[in-house]
Amino acid sequence: MTCDQVQQLLDDFVDGILPEMDRSRLETHLAGCDSCRRSLAELQTLLDNTAIELITPTGCACSSTTISRWMC
Amino acid sequence: MIPVRKRSQIELFIGKAYNAGLETFPQRSIRPPFLSATGGQERAYRHEQEREQPLESLPGRGIFQNHGHPFTILSLLAPVTMIDKTRIPIQTIWSSLASNHSNRAQDHVLSPQGDLNNGEIAGHADRVAELVQRAREGDLPAFEELYRLEIDRVYAICLRLTANAELAEVLTQDTFVQVWKKLNTFRGDSAFGTWLHRLAVNTVLQEQRARKRRREKEELSGDTSPADRADRPPREDLRIDLERAIAALPERARMVFVLHDIEGYRHEEIAKMMNTSTGTSKAQLHRARELLRKGLSR
Numbered sequence: 001m002t003c004d005q006v007q008q009l010l011d012d013f014v015d016g017i018l019p020e021m022d023r024s025r026l027e028t029h030l031a032g033c034d035s036c037r038r039s040l041a042e043l044q045t046l047l048d049n050t051a052i053e054l055i056t057p058t059g060c061a062c063s064s065t066t067i068s069r070w071m072c
Numbered sequence: 073m074i075p076v077r078k079r080s081q082i083e084l085f086i087g088k089a090y091n092a093g094l095e096t097f098p099q100r101s102i103r104p105p106f107l108s109a110t111g112g113q114e115r116a117y118r119h120e121q122e123r124e125q126p127l128e129s130l131p132g133r134g135i136f137q138n139h140g141h142p143f144t145i146l147s148l149l150a151p152v153t154m155i156d157k158t159r160i161p162i163q164t165i166w167s168s169l170a171s172n173h174s175n176r177a178q179d180h181v182l183s184p185q186g187d188l189n190n191g192e193i194a195g196h197a198d199r200v201a202e203l204v205q206r207a208r209e210g211d212l213p214a215f216e217e218l219y220r221l222e223i224d225r226v227y228a229i230c231l232r233l234t235a236n237a238e239l240a241e242v243l244t245q246d247t248f249v250q251v252w253k254k255l256n257t258f259r260g261d262s263a264f265g266t267w268l269h270r271l272a273v274n275t276v277l278q279e280q281r282a283r284k285r286r287r288e289k290e291e292l293s294g295d296t297s298p299a300d301r302a303d304r305p306p307r308e309d310l311r312i313d314l315e316r317a318i319a320a321l322p323e324r325a326r327m328v329f330v331l332h333d334i335e336g337y338r339h340e341e342i343a344k345m346m347n348t349s350t351g352t353s354k355a356q357l358h359r360a361r362e363l364l365r366k367g368l369s370r
């Protein structure tokens with residue numbers, strides 16, 4: 001498996017939907033490839049940060065602007 | 073063994089639980105949208121569109137025209153006959169809206185632990201079910217309360233999909249107008265929250281298609297790409313950086329990223345909603361993640 005192929009499969013890998021056979025091959029590649037491991041780490045960091053930081057729905061500006069406009 | 077991201081935890085965080093039927097995905101706090109300065113062009117266009125048509129000729133508008141509130145969810149509602157001015161005095165509605173507004177933040181700020189207990193969740197679900205039933209029968213106060221309970225969630229998805237606070241406001245209102253109109257088609261096969269969420273996504277997608285058609289028709293040369301919208305001074309906070317980076321993504325890539333990684337939809341669902349293939353959805357997600365990784369590592 002080449003680095004390009006790994007890069008294409010990393011999304012499915014972190015999402016846990018990569019078929020078992022591909023997953024084994026990908027893990028073998030990762031074990032010997034610093035560059036792809038770095039990509040994986042970056043991707044996981046991004047997704048973890050997204051989950052942690054963006055779990056809170058943002059307050060609707062309707063509360064401060066739209067509704068006050070209705071009321072004026 | 074390389075650790076794989078724990079999908080179940082993430083999904084719980086980002087709303088999969090909500091999609092799975094829990095009516096009360098916790099809303100932790102109220103935060104001001106940081107994108108308030110972004111593109112007012114769509115809104116300007118919208119207002120322009122509305123001006124072209126006399127307010128009285130729009131469905132539901134006539135009822136409040138003497139009160140000077142043409143742009144309100146209630147005044148947009150159709151059919152007009154369901155709103156009986158004598159039965160529901162206008163001042164009551166305004167007071168209710170004002171009261172709801174002033175109390176809203178308190179309503180949604182949770183305990184320091186940030187969680188609802190099971191009793192509160194069940195109570196909320198029961199309350200929503202009751203309100204839905206009453207609203208289906210034309211009970212306006214019930215609809216108002218439903219609106220108040222769900223507006224943050226609807227706005228959050230609209231904002232993330234559009235990366236435009238003003239447009240998200242408009243689409244939030246449009247969504248609730250659709251809720252009112254289509255409530256009698258809600259059969260209760262799925263949770264109301266799931267139905268509402270899907271309605272919000274569809275409202276955003278419809279607007280996006282309409283905007284695309286307008287753009288093509290008018291052959292606009294002005295650049296209003298999402299990437300330009302995010303041209304603001306850098307901030308330290310990670311969340312802000314993330315939000316900015318997401319807002320700066322190309323539109324389709326952003327939508328897939330938001331739907332998949334924040335809202336928890338599967339590629340098959342996204343493909344159906346966006347009228348595309350799962351392969352395209354995956355490709356857009358890959359593109360979005362790659363751009364975010366590069367953008368955030370700078």
